[in-house]
Amino acid sequence: xxxxxxxxxxxxxxxxxxxxxxxxxxxxxxxxxxxxxxxxxxxxxxxxxxxxxxxxxxxxxxxxxxxxxxxxxxxxxxxxxxxxxxxxxxxxxxxxxxxxxxxxxxxxxxxxxxxxxxxxxxxxxxxxxxxxxxxxxxxxxxxxxxxxxxxxxxxxxxxxxxxxxxxxxxxxxxxxxxxxxxxxxxxxxxxxxxxxxxxxxxxxxxxxxxxxxxxxxxxxxxxxxxxxxxxxxxxxxxxxxxxxxxxxxxxxxxxxxxxxxxxxxxxxxxxxxxxxxxxxxxxxxxxxxxxxxxxxxxxxxxxxxxxxxxxxxxxxxxxxxxxxxxxxxxxxxxxxxxxxxxxxxxxxxxxxxxxxxxxxxxxxxxxxxxxxxxxxxxxxxxxxxxxxxxxxxxxxxxxxxxxxxxxxxxxxxxxxxxxxxxxxxxxxxxxxxxxxxxxxxxxxxx
Ligand code: HEC
Numbered sequence: 001x002x003x004x005x006x007x008x009x010x011x012x013x014x015x016x017x018x019x020x021x022x023x024x025x026x027x028x029x030x031x032x033x034x035x036x037x038x039x040x041x042x043x044x045x046x047x048x049x050x051x052x053x054x055x056x057x058x059x060x061x062x063x064x065x066x067x068x069x070x071x072x073x074x075x076x077x078x079x080x081x082x083x084x085x086x087x088x089x090x091x092x093x094x095x096x097x098x099x100x101x102x103x104x105x106x107x108x109x110x111x112x113x114x115x116x117x118x119x120x121x122x123x124x125x126x127x128x129x130x131x132x133x134x135x136x137x138x139x140x141x142x143x144x145x146x147x148x149x150x151x152x153x154x155x156x157x158x159x160x161x162x163x164x165x166x167x168x169x170x171x172x173x174x175x176x177x178x179x180x181x182x183x184x185x186x187x188x189x190x191x192x193x194x195x196x197x198x199x200x201x202x203x204x205x206x207x208x209x210x211x212x213x214x215x216x217x218x219x220x221x222x223x224x225x226x227x228x229x230x231x232x233x234x235x236x237x238x239x240x241x242x243x244x245x246x247x248x249x250x251x252x253x254x255x256x257x258x259x260x261x262x263x264x265x266x267x268x269x270x271x272x273x274x275x276x277x278x279x280x281x282x283x284x285x286x287x288x289x290x291x292x293x294x295x296x297x298x299x300x301x302x303x304x305x306x307x308x309x310x311x312x313x314x315x316x317x318x319x320x321x322x323x324x325x326x327x328x329x330x331x332x333x334x335x336x337x338x339x340x341x342x343x344x345x346x347x348x349x350x351x352x353x354x355x356x357x358x359x360x361x362x363x364x365x366x367x368x369x370x371x372x373x374x375x376x377x378x379x380x381x382x383x384x385x386x387x388x389x390x391x392x393x394x395x396x397x398x399x400x401x402x403x404x405x406x407x408x409x410x411x412x413x414x415x416x417x418x419x420x421x422x423x424x425x426x427x428x429x430x431x432x433x434x435x436x437x438x439x440x441x442x443x444x445x446x
Contacts, residue, residue, distance in 0.1 A: 127163060
């Protein structure tokens with residue numbers, strides 16, 4: 001797929017810095033949204049199953065509330081889920097231009113999968129309402145209609161569980177491919193050798209990055225739900241029974257994931273290419289581990305003392321933890337791609353010269369005739385003496401010695417006592433070369 005590469009214009013060093021910021025910004029939007037979407041979908045499916053197993057309406061209602069919480073608006077799903085992926089693909093296409101790695105294509109592919117997954121997730125969401133609708137219509141005296149209604153109820157149930165699962169599977173594949181693409185982008189030493197699609201799917205790094213993402217996403221979802229439903233100022237949206245069920249669930253999952261996450265942060269550090277490590281990365285890793293353990297401590301106290309006082313504090317700690325993790329990955333990307341940026345910057349200069357030549361701009365400053373007319377004509381003519389000597393008098397001694405003439409023009413020295421010294425004209429070497437050629441080849445010289 002070369003078409004993305006064709007879209008790319010060579011970037012100056014400044015543009016690349018901007019693109020990197022754009023990348024960080026996009027991650028800051030995309031990762032929290034997709035994390036909470038994945039976690040919510042999984043939790044919702046879990047509660048939906050529980051409700052069927054134990055025939056418990058409270059679980060079914062929690063399940064619906066969890067998925068409604070994150071799927072409030074369809075355009076937000078596109079804006080926070082699909083659009084950022086397109087933007088990430090575009091940034092990588094520019095930043096990794098000329099490396100030959102297919103990171104942008106893989107990210108683009110994951111954007112398509114993401115889109116499909118969102119369609120299923122919204123089907124899942126609406127199937128709940130449909131299901132409720134059919135369950136509510138109970139007062140029918142006609143047996144035939146009653147059977148028909150039963151059929152609808154079970155088929156919407158079916159639709160709900162299937163679309164949820166399909167959405168989840170697609171979402172996980174999206175994240176898996178995305179994790180593979182991102183870990184390849186950081187790994188500049190592997191760009192030339194190991195970048196086939198299958199190679200990325202089977203790579204250990206992809207797996208670990210993916211698992212880290214999942215862990216973070218479950219932790220984030222638990223804390224988010226804790227914040228939404230249990231922070232001191234939250235409205236009483238849940239019934240007492242729902243509250244009990246959800247509270248135990250999110251606190252327990254939150255505790256478990258906040259303890260496992262540091263482990264994965266350390267593992268990802270070890271599998272990071274050596275080229276991407278720097279002092280900053282280590283400092284950020286240490287802080288993220290501490291924050292994650294701090295979160296597990298707070299959750300532990302809430303379980304032990306059975307209250308929800310820290311719900312909002314934990315949420316804010318989570319935001320800081322997340323920011324640290326994104327910045328850490330960005331530092332790693334920066335460090336490992338230094339060489340690539342030097343290549344791109346010099347490519348940019350070549351490109352500019354070519355562009356100027358094609359527009360006839362570059363030819364101007366190094367044309368001998370232009371320099372003569374612009375800089376020398378005030379003091380020199382070929383046949384008459386002005387401030388300086390006539391060229392026809394002085395040029396013969398430079399015949400066949402262009403180097404000497406270039407040297408004089410670049411740095412004029414006192415020659416003839418009859419004349420004042422010639423001021424330095426501040427020409428660049430290639431300009432001096434051009435004017436020397438021009439003078440020596442000029443037809444009016446004798
Ligand atoms: C401000 C006036 C002035 C300008 C502008 C000027 N020159 Fe001169 N040039 C002189 C003078 C005065 C001398 C005589 C210097 C001497 O003999 O020491 C001279 C001498 C020379 C000589 C003869 C050196 C020799 O070995 O005798 C050359 C060649 C020359 N200029 C080339 C140039 C070129 C090429 C430019 C334009 C890029 C230029 N000059 C612009 C004033 C000027």
